[in-house]
Amino acid sequence: MKKILITVLAVCLLAGCTGKKETSVPSAKPEETADPTYQIDYLVLVNKLHQLPDDWETNLKTEHFTNTVGDDVEVEVNAYKAYLELKEELAKEDIYVDLDNARRSVAVQQEIMDEFTKEYGADYAAKIVAKPGYSEHHTGLALDLYLIIDGKDIVLNEEMMQHPEIWTKIHAKLADHGFILRYLPDKEHITGYAYEPWHIRYIGDTEKAKEIMSKGMTLEGWLGEAKETNPDIILGSSEAYSDEERQEMAVLIKCQFAAWKGCQLQNIRYAGDLADEEEILKWLNENNPDCGFVKAAEFLMDFHSPKEDSGSLNPDQDYKDYQWWLGCDEEGSWQIAGFGY
Numbered sequence: 001m002k003k004i005l006i007t008v009l010a011v012c013l014l015a016g017c018t019g020k021k022e023t024s025v026p027s028a029k030p031e032e033t034a035d036p037t038y039q040i041d042y043l044v045l046v047n048k049l050h051q052l053p054d055d056w057e058t059n060l061k062t063e064h065f066t067n068t069v070g071d072d073v074e075v076e077v078n079a080y081k082a083y084l085e086l087k088e089e090l091a092k093e094d095i096y097v098d099l100d101n102a103r104r105s106v107a108v109q110q111e112i113m114d115e116f117t118k119e120y121g122a123d124y125a126a127k128i129v130a131k132p133g134y135s136e137h138h139t140g141l142a143l144d145l146y147l148i149i150d151g152k153d154i155v156l157n158e159e160m161m162q163h164p165e166i167w168t169k170i171h172a173k174l175a176d177h178g179f180i181l182r183y184l185p186d187k188e189h190i191t192g193y194a195y196e197p198w199h200i201r202y203i204g205d206t207e208k209a210k211e212i213m214s215k216g217m218t219l220e221g222w223l224g225e226a227k228e229t230n231p232d233i234i235l236g237s238s239e240a241y242s243d244e245e246r247q248e249m250a251v252l253i254k255c256q257f258a259a260w261k262g263c264q265l266q267n268i269r270y271a272g273d274l275a276d277e278e279e280i281l282k283w284l285n286e287n288n289p290d291c292g293f294v295k296a297a298e299f300l301m302d303f304h305s306p307k308e309d310s311g312s313l314n315p316d317q318d319y320k321d322y323q324w325w326l327g328c329d330e331e332g333s334w335q336i337a338g339f340g341y
């Protein structure tokens with residue numbers, strides 16, 4: 001799939017960033033398609049917990065163009081206009097960019113999910129591919145930039161990460177054109193994604209963009225959707241892990257649980273520091289032989305199962321103290337290691 005290393009690809013797809021392009025004939029210029037009745041919610045929130053609104057794809061107006069790599073890229077019309085202005089501003093400072101990936105339809109995301117499921121199995125696919133309907137790239141407002149340095153296209157994430165000074169200059173100009181940096185460093189527990197300097201989001205309002213960027217906020221935080229709106233997460237107390245770490249773990253669980261169709265979350269609670277961590281670790285590593293967990297944590301969840309029989313759960317039933325185990329590898333990355341009774 002494209003010219004992207006598999007390790008990079010994993011990061012990209014998790015972030016919902018990279019995928020197959022849709023091929024399409026270039027359409028008219030934005031001016032020619034200007035429609036005074038065209039209205040979309042430029043502040044729409046689409047993330048691992050918030051699905052793309054049902055009518056989004058039918059209302060959306062987009063532009064297609066071919067980037068310097070020769071790929072077709074599709075962007076929402078006003079985001080595209082704003083992007084062209086940003087690009088022009090950057091060129092004045094000898095910074096050259098293009099778009100690797102912008103809009104991707106739910107249907108194409110489903111194709112990617114199906115391909116990965118076929119190739120690697122459902123569990124792995126669910127881990128590395130953004131769930132169809134839950135990628136911000138569906139909106140047409142999320143744009144992945146790449147750099148052009150000395151005439152050379154720098155498209156690989158790992159290479160792009162080598163130019164923090166260029167990104168800083170780019171980020172400084174985003175808000176003037178109605179864009180924000182979407183996946184900030186150290187905000188993974190809020191956005192669900194690690195830092196991505198290239199993934200920018202059009203929000204259609206320069207004043208709001210300036211406020212968000214100047215405060216270093218996530219869109220979730222600014223919309224009041226972050227942390228404080230997780231009353232169903234009960235962090236309790238811990239000697240082993242900070243509030244932020246436990247919050248991050250709970251959000252991981254919440255994100256995975258969000259995929260359990262029809263299930264109603266009641267709460268997620270930190271189960272307390274593990275007295276028998278060694279034993280739990282041994283067991284988690286046996287069940288996840290490639291993970292190399294060095295730390296473990298446990299949470300408890302109350303939820304209600306869907307009315308219809310889903311196969312794995314008893315229908316229309318309260319599940320109390322359902323257990324979730326998380327493992328942390330040597331790099332400090334937490335993941336879900338098991339759940340059940």
Ligand SMILES: [Zn+2]
Pocket residue numbers: 015016017018137142143144198199200
């Ligand atoms: Zn992206």
